[in-house]
Amino acid sequence: MDEPLLETVENMRRHLSEHLGRQRRALWGQFFTPAAIALFMAESFEARQPALRVLDAGAGVGSLSAAFVTAMARREHRPQAISITAFEIDPRLIPYLQTTLDLCRAASRAAGIQFDARIVEGNFLEAGPRTLTGDLFTPGLGEGFDCAILNPPYRKIRSDSRDRQLLRAMGVETSNLYAGFLAVATTLLAPGGEIVAITPRSFCNGPYFEPFRRFFLKAMRFRRIHVFDRRDCAFADDAVLQENIIFRAVKAADGTDDVVVSGSPDLKGANRHIQTVKHADLVRPGDPHLFIHVVPDTDGQGVRRRMLELECTLEELGLAVSTGRVVDFRAKHLLCLQPEPNTVPLIYPCHLQRGFVEWPGCRARKPNALVLGPGAQKLLVPKGCYVLVKRFSAKEERRRVVAGIYDPLRLPPAEQVAFENHLNFYHVRGAGLPVNLAKGLAAFLNSTLVDTYFRQFSGHTQVNATDLRSLRYPARDKLVRIGQHIGTTFPDQAEVDRLVREVVSHG
Secondary structure (H helix, E strand, O other): OOOHHHHHHHHHHHHHHHHOOHHHHHHHOOOOOOHHHHHHHHOOOOOOOOEEEEEEEOOOOOHHHHHHHHHHHHOOOOOOEEEEEEEEOOHHHHHHHHHHHHHHHHHHHHOOOEEEEEEEEOOHHHHOOHHHHOOOOOOOOOOOEEEEEEOOOOOEOOOOOHHHHHHHHOOOOOOEHHHHHHHHHHHHEEEEEEEEEEEEHHHHOOOOOHHHHHHHHHHEEEEEEEEEOOOOOOOHHHOOOOOEEEEEEEEOOOOOOEEEEEEEOOHHHOOOEEEEEEHHHHOOOOOOOOOOOOOOOHHHHHHHHHHHOOOEOOOOOOOEEEEOOEOHHHOHHHEEOOOOOOEEEEEOHHHEEOOEEOOOOOOOOOOOEEEOOOOOHHHEEEOOEEEEEEOEOOOOOOOOOOEEEEOHHHOOOOOEEEEEOOEEEEEEOOEOEOHHHHHHHHHHHOOHHHHHHHHOOOOOOEOOHHHHHHOOEOOHHHHHHHHHOOOOOOOOHHHHHHHHHHHHHHO
């Protein structure tokens, strides 16, 4: 690394990553930004104003501030002045952050850039909103920030927590701290201001982040998104397995501008897969859930087009999808390891094997049956053919969407069945599906087409019922035709893809 400022701060970051307890840092949601990623983020800014007011929220040791100063000093047309406001809640990091900002001052002076900085010690969710107006102790900024650069803390926040209350007061509902940081940073931007952030991809879909997406997209428009193909890349030092994206967004009402979308396993190939799309291709107009589709290559656009051209919504098929009713820790008194008289089958994700439910005998040593005792009836569905989808796929699984068929004819006789909460199940008004429709639907869901499309907006291993409702599906007769080609053994992946491709493409 040929930049003395970045090299010094990077050495500091590595030292702290090694010596601060991982458990405590996880509690705080602290994952310090490596220099290469920080510089990639800083170089993403347009930042054409002569004087730049910069927000570094959750600054840590100041890696992002150092990268910002480095990137601006490298430019042919440099800003005249940089003013950084750095927020940090952890008192242990303040001396390191101050050292970094002092180094930034020296580097700016050497580049002919006027520099000033201040540290705000405290909770950004609480102190941030006071920054614009100021209070008795802190002078206000008045006009807002031009640039916000963030690696926000990643940590779930409880519904009754102080952080959640602070966000609700702003009109933001979210279950994770990183989305809260983005929301506050959005409010602190001046019109035309830019955010560049590295975050998990999980906010792009799912019901938990829908209120945040609604808040964010009302004010911000994406201009650049980079997705890491590998989950162990961005924060390798901390052994973090998380699908991360780096994005640049601008505070503007106009949603017609182009968005540059790229993807790579790491930053070395950052421009390997890159294309320009319209913002309406990223967030589909009329989508009630405002899913964000990140497609870094043209093949992905083809998959998206084929999926959107499918004939039916789930409702138009006359089907519904729900989450399994049995939350096992709430129904401990009803669980039974093996089937006995007065029990019904209890199906867990581990029972899905090779496209069908294989029961009993779950390899994960889960209960196989539910006792027909007090409170059991509301957890059951009637005997029938159901399509089940795992709500959580294991990190090592090839497919994100994993579906299987519950066929009562393959199990001992039972008039009812129970599905555990880690499964979604397709049904017709609470009852089963015709068998060939179920087989065809399961094949479609297990196809590479669906899996590739699903990954465009899903940044985690969870598959929510909301996600499945948002899909488009082949017409009912096409699903039945696919199902007619499936016997007692589920086809392999190549055959599934061939069946789906032939029927969906040629009708």
